[in-house]
Amino acid sequence: MWCSRTALGRLRRIAPCTVTGFHRAMSTLPKVYVTRKVPPDGVDILRKSGQVQIEMWDSDEPVPRLELLKKVKGCDGILCVLTEKIDIQLLEAAGPNLKVVSTMSVGFDHLSLDELKKRGIRVGYTPDVLTDCVAELTVALLLATSRRLTEATHEAKTGGWGTWRTLWLCGHELANSTVGILGLGRIGVAIAERLKPFKVKKFIYTDVAQRVELANMIEAEYVSFDELAEQSDFLAVCCALTPETHGICNWNLFSKMKRNAIFINTSRGGVVNQEDLYKALSTDLIAGAGLDVTTPEPLPTNHPLFSLKNCVILPHIASASYTTRNTMSALAANNLLAGLRGEPMPKELKL
Numbered sequence: 245m246w247c248s249r250t251a252l253g254r255l256r257r258i259a260p261c262t263v264t265g266f267h268r269a270m271s272t273l274p275k276v277y278v279t280r281k282v283p284p285d286g287v288d289i290l291r292k293s294g295q296v297q298i299e300m301w302d303s304d305e306p307v308p309r310l311e312l313l314k315k316v317k318g319c320d321g322i323l324c325v326l327t328e329k330i331d332i333q334l335l336e337a338a339g340p341n342l343k344v345v346s347t348m349s350v351g352f353d354h355l356s357l358d359e360l361k362k363r364g365i366r367v368g369y370t371p372d373v374l375t376d377c378v379a380e381l382t383v384a385l386l387l388a389t390s391r392r393l394t395e396a397t398h399e400a401k402t403g404g405w406g407t408w409r410t411l412w413l414c415g416h417e418l419a420n421s422t423v424g425i426l427g428l429g430r431i432g433v434a435i436a437e438r439l440k441p442f443k444v445k446k447f448i449y450t451d452v453a454q455r456v457e458l459a460n461m462i463e464a465e466y467v468s469f470d471e472l473a474e475q476s477d478f479l480a481v482c483c484a485l486t487p488e489t490h491g492i493c494n495w496n497l498f499s500k501m502k503r504n505a506i507f508i509n510t511s512r513g514g515v516v517n518q519e520d521l522y523k524a525l526s527t528d529l530i531a532g533a534g535l536d537v538t539t540p541e542p543l544p545t546n547h548p549l550f551s552l553k554n555c556v557i558l559p560h561i562a563s564a565s566y567t568t569r570n571t572m573s574a575l576a577a578n579n580l581l582a583g584l585r586g587e588p589m590p591k592e593l594k595l
């Protein structure tokens with residue numbers, strides 16, 4: 245039974261299935277539901293542990309909500325990705341056996357932390373291991389936006405490339421600029437470290453409180469939210485999505501920014517008021533925006549932001565390198581197993 249595939253062939257159950265006695269032993273192991281086809285390193289760790297019975301939604305597409313609610317029933321652990329809402333409905337569907345939720349993401353805005361805490365369910369996540377990869381993509385997006393790379397390749401391919409022209413496709417350079425970071429954590433520091441060799445003049449940041457240790461690493465100055473808006477030539481959003489940061493990048497921010505400013509968001513779409521951003525970009529109130537994250541995801545192809553030349557939109561790929569995604573899946577698996585053993589997790593979210 246535990247080796248069979250469903251008629252749809254989507255659902256993979258991973259466990260040895262040879263002798264009956266073994267079956268009986270297996271059925272006493274903690275049950276884990278993996279909500280998505282995760283990279284092989286994580287699956288191998290779970291399978292080789294011999295510690296759990298695993299059922300996995302073996303697809304790149306999200307598991308339908310009703311199926312998810314059915315599958316988590318009686319589970320001891322859930323390994324999920326950022327598209328699965330782990331909310332009160334799901335926790336109730338899972339029932340009292342659930343001890344650990346491990347998300348293969350650094351972001352945790354898809355988890356109802358209060359509900360998890362109330363139930364004593366431990367939470368694992370994957371910070372640090374994706375920092376380099378996300379910082380690298382943020383720099384790539386910043387350069388693509390400020391130097392208008394997507395516009396330029398489009399022009400080259402579609403006949404817009406006439407003679408060399410003095411101001412054609414001019415953009416904004418990093419040398420001598422002020423780079424602002426909204427929400428200074430590990431990723432913000434890693435972005436600044438990569439940008440420094442481009443001869444950035446000054447790093448500034450704002451956050452709910454000063455981050456002295458991190459700021460010292462990049463010689464960044466703490467400023468107010470308004471000062472960040474007013475002084476940044478490039479503004480990178482690196483804060484987590486929380487009720488406090490929801491929609492924080494709105495008209496109030498954009499209207500204070502410089503006309504040459506480039507806005508970059510690789511955190512979560514929810515921190516941006518997209519209507520206000522559209523207004524700011526379409527009226528040249530700011531020079532450009534690079535977004536790796538939007539609301540919703542995927543952003544419908546007829547969304548107004550896609551019609552703007554000064555908006556570069558990527559499909560949430562900041563952590564998308566083979567190495568990083570495998571490392572994230574391994575960490576998520578190790579978090580889950582440690583949690584189920586009642587041991588400290590390699591990366592546990594303090595609730």
Ligand SMILES: O=C(O)[C@H](O)CO
Pocket residue numbers: 326348349350351352374511562563
């Ligand atoms: O939260 C995360 O981990 C990123 O957004 C995707 O890797």
